[in-house]
Amino acid sequence: MAVLWLLLLAGLPSFLLGLFVWVALQHFLAAEMPSTLKHSVKLRLMHCIIQYLITLGNILEKLRICAMPRFVQFLQGLMAIKKDPNVLVTDMHFGTIPVRLLKPKEVSSQPRRDCYHSLGSLLASETDSVVLMVGYRKLPHYHHPVLTNDCQNASIYFLKNLESFGVDPSRVVLCGESIGGWAAPTVMKTLVSNPSLPRIKAQILIYPLVNFINFQLPSHQQNKNVPFLTRDMLFMCLCKHLAIDISWKDTMLAGAVIPLDKWKKYRKWLSSDNIPKRFWSQDPQPEIIGPFNEAAYLETKHTWSTEISPLLADDKIIARFPETFLVSCEHDILRDDVLLYKKRLEEQEVPVSWYHVEDGFHGCLVLFDKKCFSFPCSVKLTNAVVSYIKGI
Incomplete structure (x- = not known):
């Protein structure tokens, strides 16, 4: 032996x-x-x-x-966590949900903003904000809708207790990056529908996924093999999260899970026609839906819910959303999701600020302080978010 x-x-x-x-x-x-x-x-x-x-x-x-x-x-x-001596970090629980609260150590004479963000320490120190990060439950043991439920419940608890955390109720910001940007609109939908909660001042969505239906958008064609979020990785992660068998991938890519009546109803929001022509390649592939596969549709029909595809939320709900800061990256498979959502918000007269990173790729934000692993686009994106929060 x-x-x-x-x-x-x-x-x-x-x-x-x-x-x-x-x-x-x-x-x-x-x-x-x-x-x-x-x-x-x-x-x-x-x-x-x-x-x-x-x-x-x-x-x-x-x-x-x-x-x-x-x-x-x-x-x-x-991975080692870089500690900021100017930021006070407190780990706690809101019920069963673990959260991390970050705030500047220096005493401020004014109540501070709050925003949810994976770069909490930087935002706390640079923008004089209280930052709450939600430790939502993850794969492999937890699937949709646990992530959004945890973020939603933690947000509601926090909003009901802002004064105890030294937060100005009129300056709260909801922020999400990548999958967090996917959860944020669902959380926002609940928050704006509850009149007893303080009104959110703004939301920041950094290359969010807002559509899990149309995978024939120009950015899906152009960036399907661009790191870090390739099309294969996107489907691997989301199919696991949504409990969809990965064998349906090709059927979903072909649009064969889309019923014709639903496509006619939602085409005005989902179609590539909504993407400005400057984002199209010189030889774009046509957008083809079908032939319809009913078995595949029955396995994936939950992707039509607004919790999974926030782009499909009712006009009345979206019209109540606060001003929004959207970030897209040119070389991101989700670039066109941002463009579709931007148009959707603007149609409902929601004030939108849009920052497009020409040399950016999905995930570049989290590399802003990784020294030799950082990129110029990482720093530019981080500075843009900090600047927007300071201007609120």
């Missing part, structure tokens, strides 16, 4: 190295790098590392050792 363990330990480094070489060969050259993306070699390398860790996690999952999402979360937990 001892000999067997020695052989396994001796072979493990070779296996891990071989796996990395295989993943690198699969993804290093396959990833698409538009000419306007800066530091493309660094981005390719980071993309390969992420794909390597996901592949390793999938192997562990198949061996029934550890679920892939749990493995990725474990690795994230090993």
